[in-house]
Amino acid sequence: MNINQLYQDLQTFIFEFGPKLLGAIVVWIVGSWIIKFAVKTLSKVFERTKLDKSLKPFLLSLTGMTLRILLAISVLGMLGVEMTSFIAILGAAGLAIGMALSGTLQNFAGVVMLLVFKPFKVDDLIETQGYTGVVKEIQIFVTILLTPENKTVILPNGAIANGEITNYATEGNIRVDLEFGISYNDSIDDAKRILYKVMEEHPLVLDDPKAFVGVVALGDSSVNLVVRPYSKPRDYWKVYFDVYEQGKKALDAFGIEIPFPQMVVHQASS
Numbered sequence: 001m002n003i004n005q006l007y008q009d010l011q012t013f014i015f016e017f018g019p020k021l022l023g024a025i026v027v028w029i030v031g032s033w034i035i036k037f038a039v040k041t042l043s044k045v046f047e048r049t050k051l052d053k054s055l056k057p058f059l060l061s062l063t064g065m066t067l068r069i070l071l072a073i074s075v076l077g078m079l080g081v082e083m084t085s086f087i088a089i090l091g092a093a094g095l096a097i098g099m100a101l102s103g104t105l106q107n108f109a110g111v112v113m114l115l116v117f118k119p120f121k122v123d124d125l126i127e128t129q130g131y132t133g134v135v136k137e138i139q140i141f142v143t144i145l146l147t148p149e150n151k152t153v154i155l156p157n158g159a160i161a162n163g164e165i166t167n168y169a170t171e172g173n174i175r176v177d178l179e180f181g182i183s184y185n186d187s188i189d190d191a192k193r194i195l196y197k198v199m200e201e202h203p204l205v206l207d208d209p210k211a212f213v214g215v216v217a218l219g220d221s222s223v224n225l226v227v228r229p230y231s232k233p234r235d236y237w238k239v240y241f242d243v244y245e246q247g248k249k250a251l252d253a254f255g256i257e258i259p260f261p262q263m264v265v266h267q268a269s270s
Contacts, residue, residue, distance in 0.1 A: 017080075024078045031071040039064045058111060061140050107141040110157030114138060124169040125233035128160050134234060148237050169233040173206055176229050176239050180247060181222030183257040188215060188223060194250045195227050202242060204235040222259045 039060055046056050115138070120126045124135050126145070131153050133145030143160055145153040168174045182191045192213045199211040211229040218224070227247065231239040251258060 020079055024075045027078060028071065028075050031074070032068075035064060035067045035071065038067065057137055057139050058115060106158035107156045110159070110161035111138065111140055111143075113161040114143070114157060119165045120167045120169070123234065124167055125174065125236065126168065127166040129155050129163055131155065168236075172232075173209065173230045174233045174236055175209075176231055176236060176243065178227040178229075178240070178243055178247070179216065180225045180227060180251070181219060181258055182225065182251070183259045184223060186223075186256045188225075190254065191225060191251065191256050194254055194256070195225070195247055198243060198246045198250050199227070199229045202229070202239065202246070204231050204239050205229040205243070206231060 042063060043056070043060055046059070114120075120135055122135050122138065126133070126135060131145055131147060133147040133151075133153060135143060136146050136152075137144040138157075140157075142154050142156055145155065147153055180191070180195065182188070195213045196211065199205045205211060206229070209230045211227075213225055213227050216224050216226040227243065229239060229243060248258065
């Protein structure tokens with residue numbers, strides 16, 4: 001009797017709930033495929049419209065997450081879950097999770113602040129949280145920097161939004177500060193002409209703003225010249241090392257000496 005009753009209950013469950021479960025699985029699979037296709041299509045649309053690179057990853061992630069939440073709610077509704085109760089439970093769970101993950105929510109709020117006020121964008125050279133690097137990506141919770149040492153640094157958006165940010169790319173260019181010392185016996189004009197020529201011939205040194213060479217100090221054993229070319233932020237280190245190297249070689253070729261510190265000793269006559 002009990003076995004027959006159990007068999008009948010099982011049959012009833014399968015005939016009543018089985019089609020709902022099968023339909024929910026099909027909807028989940030098809031819906032997931034549609035969401036992937038929609039996100040991929042949206043990404044192509046963003047590329048055609050030349051959307052700000054800073055916004056693209058954020059909007060794609062947010063769109064995908066929102067569509068998956070809506071898909072999950074639809075699937076649960078098909079299974080007969082009472083949505084009013086479910087939403088109430090979801091709200092309570094969300095509150096508990098929110099309290100546990102307050103730092104994560106702070107990072108989400110941070111990315112909203114960064115995208116609204118735009119203190120920097122993708123490809124900018126910035127300094128923040130003790131790191132200097134080029135912004136490669138701004139995600140929902142983190143920002144990714146590439147440092148001059150070719151290290152990938154992942155920083156939480158909340159800390160960035162609430163901390164100091166130095167953007168070296170706001171004006172579209174950055175000044176490279178160098179210094180050369182020449183002997184007191186050498187011509188300042190010749191040295192300046194040679195260094196100007198080095199910068200003029202370098203493909204990554206910008207023509208505007210104009211590069212500058214000038215005497216900054218009269219040292220103990222050298223006349224110190226500041227050399228200040230401008231470059232794109234991404235080319236900063238390339239220009240920095242190249243101009244130093246090529247400047248030294250050009251001065252040597254012209255016979256202009258870069259002196260080393262020395263001391264002149266005068267002996268008193270007896």
